Amino acid sequence: MTTVRIALVFLVIATVFFSIPAAEYDDTASLEPKSYEFSSDVELWPTLALYDKSSATYGLKYPSSGPGFSDAYNGKVELRGQYRFAALLAKAEAMAQAGYERYSDSAGYTVRFNECYVKWSPSDRFSALAGKRLFRWGKGYFYNPVAFAGRQKDINDISAALEGYWGMSVEAVRSFNGPLATLSITAALLPVYGKMNKGYTQDSTLAAVAQTYALFFNTDVDFCLYADNREQIRTGFDFSRNIVPSWEVHGEWAWSRERQTRIIETGPVCRDTILRNTHDIVLGTRWLAPTNTTFILDYFHLGNGHMSDEMDAYYGAMKDAASGSVPARTAAQQAMPYYAGQFVMTDYLYCKASHPEPFTIVYFTPSIYSLVNINDRSFLAGVELTYTRFNHATFIARYMAFVGKNNSEYGEKAFRHRMEVRTEIVF
């Protein structure tokens, strides 16, 4: 029944997709602003992944025998609307996402508001907001430890819209003449009770976050703070500056008083533990070469990342689980939320090179990139091709390879190769 529902969702999406007129964009847009706005977009991205049958993750997922590849069909619809009345702005962005995997004949869907708020701007220097809003702080390309009120980017699609948090916030901004050109302050209260902001913190709490931004001597500088009524404190800063016009450097540092993690011990059993005084660091640079190729290099250190021996214990538990050990399966599954995220060890290096419009193919940008786990020397390497010729559509093709030895992060991923073709239609 679920499959039928998902198929219907895809049918609707496909109908919308193929009913888009092929005609060129006709600019009849009025220059007069409207008090209301609506827009929407539809994304479709079938994926094909080739499994690594010798990996620990694959063994845990398919203990006896399983497929050699997985093809999945994903779709997403986003609806955005806003209405302005005097100093008030009401804005909402809703998202419905569905996916179907053929081998397991399984489907799932998510429906949610990414953002939904009312903002009051009585002056050009001050605004207050109530509702669901995402604060995307930090300068790192991939990883943002100072994003205390945000969510981690998806490494498969780092520009994807993310879900915000419910709360109230105020923002004030001033400009000056002199070395300090801009100063702005943002402060927010984010309650975590019941279903509201579930997952933002482990327990119910009232969290306060603040960010002070300054453009000082042509350098973007942010100071960020998190505190809650459980006496948790996190603080940090970030910066970004163009050394010369074609060369930018950026960095982030964040300190946390306490963070909870989970490790696997002999048994195997899982144990929750508290890490104190952890530091997260990002150091990165972006360089536009004279050939018009942009190079990005980001190093990041995670203070709550796992050590090699902890990872070995986890992979050992997964392999034992695949061999039929029930305690090992229980331990591996309990540990998974802390061991199977996007960044699980302590040190990573991200590098990317992109070259827009090669051979005068306008609107076409090929990129290559790699995310390296410095600790175990495994890595993922990818190619991305983007084409933005059309007024309503963007096409992105991606290929990723996961490379690493046994007991390494990318060597133990279930997939060896992953491909996707993403089509985004905007209305």
Place this chain on the structure above:
Amino acid sequence: MIRRFIMVTAAFLLTAAGTYAQDGTALLAKIDRNLEPDSYEMYRKLINIEPDGKKKEFLLFMVRKGNDKVAGVFLSPPSDKDRSMLRLGDNMWLYIPNVGKPVRITSLQSATGGVFNNADILRIDFSAEYTVERLTDTLGQYLFNLKAKTRSVAYDRLRLWADKKALLPTTIECLTEANMLIKTLHFKETKNFGGGIVRPSVIETDSPLYKGYSSLMIYLKIKRRPLRDEFFTTSYMEKVKELRQ
């Protein structure tokens, strides 16, 4: 006697040259003011034209204050809608709604693809970025040879032809330091925008780097408008479109 004559003549010529350069600077400043007021809002269309005649159009709303503050937001096409750009001195940022935060960009990158780069979109006065190396007075036109004041400027050299009577540019050649031509801008269709603003409404651009491609920048509306400094901050980038009146 001869030595004295040579020295006096040289001193005279140097003074004359200096005065002429100064005149050139003043003339260039007048051309800047004739093109755009000091503080304004503007709607303009950017059109990339491909060799087969196909077009991609962008509609921008822009505001500018003085010589170091420019902000703009794309109103169309839908795939670029609500992307905003900010220039504050030599600093430039791009804000993409999904990314949700300003990202530093450089003048030579292109937010639109094609012949236009970010410096073309977020341009400030010529006299703020260039010094007049030489001014040539030709029949009906001035020819300014301009050199960039700093390395942060997109084009190292410009050759700017301006109508002597209207004091408006007719053609600009953008060159590298080695005098290699990057692009040529042709100013056309002078239009009265009201409020004393009379300027070319179309800039046609071609580039030897994009053979067969050309671009049009069409000015639809320019209006003098006092603007607050706070509009030109990274915090305001997601709200630039709210400045439309």
